[in-house]
Structures are given as C-alpha cells and as structure tokens.
Amino acid sequence: MDKLGGIISAVITPMKKDGSIDYEAYATQIGFLATSGINGFFINGTTGEGAYLSIEERRKCFEIAKENKEKNQFL
Secondary structure, eight states, rough: OOOSOOOOEEEEOOTTSSSOOOOHHHHHHHHHHHTTTTTEOSSSTTTGGGGGGGGHHHHHHHHHHHHHHHHHTTT
C-alpha cells in the first residue's frame, strides 16, 4: 500500500451562473493541479460546497479527478 503524504490540494467546484457545475473548468483545474507537483486531491466539500452537490454531481467530480490521476500518474 502506498503511504499517504505530500501535498493534497483542496479543489473548489466551479459553478455556472445557473448553479450547475462547470465541469469543463473543473477538469481544467484538476489537470493543472495534477501537473503542478501535488500528490492528491481533496474533493467534494473541502471548501463547503459538498453538502449542496447531488450524489451524481459528486460522483462526476470524483470521476474527473480519477481520470486525471490515471492520465498524469501523479499520486
């Protein structure tokens, strides 16, 4: 098992004016963080929005982060 350590960045969930998640901006942010030397993401609520996201929205955010992890192999 890998040891947890290093920098684990809190990730905000960018929203559009209508209150929906801006998944394109979210993916861009995740990609930037993944290539910036961090060791992991802390998603879905570290900045307070998690309680207001649906299960589907939380799942999609997780999937975007996981895809970037696998693509960039940063963790």
